[in-house]
Amino acid sequence: MNLYASILLAAGHAYAAQPLWGQCGGIGWTGDTTCVSGAACVFSNDWYSQCLPSSSTTIRPSSSSSTTRPVSTTSASTSTATGFVDLAVAAGKQYFGIMIDNSDLEKPEYMVIAGNTHIFNQATPGNRMKWDATEPSRNQFSFSAADALVTWAQSGGRQLRGHTLVWHNQLPAWVTNGGFNNATLVSVLQNHVTNVAKHFAGKLKTWDVTNEIFNEDGTWRQSVFYKTIGEYYVDIAFRAAAAADPNVGLAANDYNLDTTNGKVAAYVALVKRLKARGVKITQVGSQAHLTVGQTPSFNSMVSALNSLVAAGVDVAITELDIRMQLPATSAKLEQQKKDYNTAIRACMAVPRCVGITIAGYTDKYSWIQNGAPLPYDENYRPKPAYYGIIDGLKGIADT
Ligand code: 9MR
DSSP states (O other): OOHHHHHHHHTTOOOOOBOTTOEEESTTOOSOOOBOTTEEEEEEETTEEEEEEGGGOOSSOSOTTOTTOOOOOOOTTTOOOOOHHHHHHHTTOSEEEEEEOHHHHTOHHHHHHHTOTTTOOEEEESSTTSHHHHOSBTTBOOOHHHHHHHHHHHHTTOEEEEEEEEESSSOOHHHHTSOOOHHHHHHHHHHHHHHHHHHTTTTOSEEEEEESOBOTTSOBOOOHHHHHHOTHHHHHHHHHHHHHOTTSEEEEEESOOSSSOHHHHHHHHHHHHHHHTTOOOOEEEEOOEEETTOOOOHHHHHHHHHHHHHTTOEEEEEEEEEEOOSSOOHHHHHHHHHHHHHHHHHHHTOTTEEEEEESOSBTTSOSSTTOOOSSBOTTSOBOHHHHHHHHHHTTOOOO
16 A cells, blocks of 8 residues: 555545456556455556456466566556566567557456557557448548547557558458459549548558458469459559658558568568559568467568568568467466567567557457457456566567
């Protein structure tokens, strides 16, 4: 208990115990550190301890290697505590971020951690900037949902990544099945990219202009855009985005860029061709949807990122998660910790890897069903993976 609370208690003014899901500790917290009956005050991170149902919790975080971290009520001035963002920025990265959706903003218990800018200072909208959300009918644009996310992100000075202008998924049927010829689809594409990029101009750091345009072997994905327009649809999209928002970074984003495979080679070659044709591309985003126990080695991940950088772009890890086959045994959780640590260290080892975004943060909400892929468990407690990330950001290898 802090001094202020002690004085109040001595004077006969007791705080009410905190309610279920309420805050009960953390740096700067001056409220009560006890919880109502049936709830326990559980360390979540250095800025936040939370009253969680006591039947399902222990007072300590669920890391086998970090079992003594207490509920923290220390003041910021005396604390050496560091969150993902503090560590990432201290190591020269721009940000540590989270993929987030409008529905998340409505969950107060979710936003306590998601909204803490010591933990996440960058955001990528999970769905609301995609084509089906922004242009559901031809030339009818809809931005209100994405605007709400932008407003929230800006309120905390968070960096924003636009996701995504051109993708074969979450593409409305009027585009996929429109039967457009080359000239018409070119104009549909230019119109979409121009309107969406103009709407958000000045508000985003980087756009995922394209998403998942290659197959695993480096051949072109046979999307409606490729089949109708050919490779130059990529040029058209990047040129339109650059014209609409001259200062935004322009990225190609994809998964399975974690080893020096055929897809990485395809991006290296594409970046060179685009540059040779005078098309602006500033980054390749590596989604990094990984699997526990099958995460590539540190050297493989670093080599893949370095090959992309050598083509003349920055890189970023854009949607990191590491799934497992349930049930989550302690061995799998420890392996997940190592795998997160490996992925984080790979970005740390590449100076032009500008930052890391994870695809949500709690296993309670993930696009992967039943894979426990994130660093906090379903009760918002840090898992071993959380400490794998912390170690990675400090440059410590969990072996
Ligand atoms: O995070 C998104 C999730 O909420 C959606 O259900 C899913 C549907 O396609 O798309 C999400 O994220 C994808 C991202 O946009 C691109 N990389 C793969 C992700 C998972 O599909």
